[in-house]
Amino acid sequence: MSGALTDPLDDTELDELHEILLSRFEDSELLLDAVHGLLAAVAIGPDAVAPSEWIPLVIEDDKPFEDTEQAERMLRLLLRLYNGVVRDLDRLVFEPILGQIETEDGEPALSARGWCEGFALGVDLRADAWEARMKSDPRLLELLAPVVQLAEDEGVFSSEDGEDAPPLSEAEYEDAMNQIGRAVLDVQSYWRENPIDDEPVTMEEAATTARKIPRLRGGKSLH
DSSP: OOOOOOOOOOOOHHHHHHHHHHOOOTTTTTOHHHHHHHHHHHHHSSSSOOOOOOHHHHHHHTSSSSSHHHHHHHHHHHHHHHHHHHHHTTOOOOOOEEEEEOTTTTEEEEHHHHHHHHHHHHHTOOOOOHHHHHHHHHHHHTHHHHHHHHHHTTSSSOOOOOOOOOOOOHHHHHHHTTTTHHHHHHHHHHHHHHHHOOOOOHHHHHHHHTTOOOOEEOBBOOO
């Protein structure tokens, strides 16, 4: 039985959504951790993003579903996941859904790579606003520091000068993961307190901050 769109997903439904995403997964598609990162960026960003903008990043048009029922079920689960993210953010309680990898010694470990990749895609949906503010106000990059550190460590981002950041130690990586929730809430507060405006940015401010904006492998910046 399907819950209302305002109902949070329980663990069984999260597993169901994960399995549907996994069954459709290819290099260009997202798994649950990445979808959660995407929705976090959409929910806390500088401007509203309609479902019609972010859903195509998760559900590709050229890959058909088994049947209409599965398509409708996935869409409903995604919308409920988004509403759950919004609800958690409104309550100022946010925990990222992280992926799991197997370490060299065969032990499971949490990974922030997928979440960070999804978050970057969500930021890209309002790229101009994010980048303009990063150039004019270094506080935004400071608030995003744990996400940036993890993304650089995972090879998702590279610095503007092309030099890789020193790898995080196991303790530093775990500490940065533990800070994701706080960073997301802080960035949400930042945008609420500092909405988009048309304040001019000086050339010096833009040049200084632009050098600090990390870039996705392949050329895109964090925005």
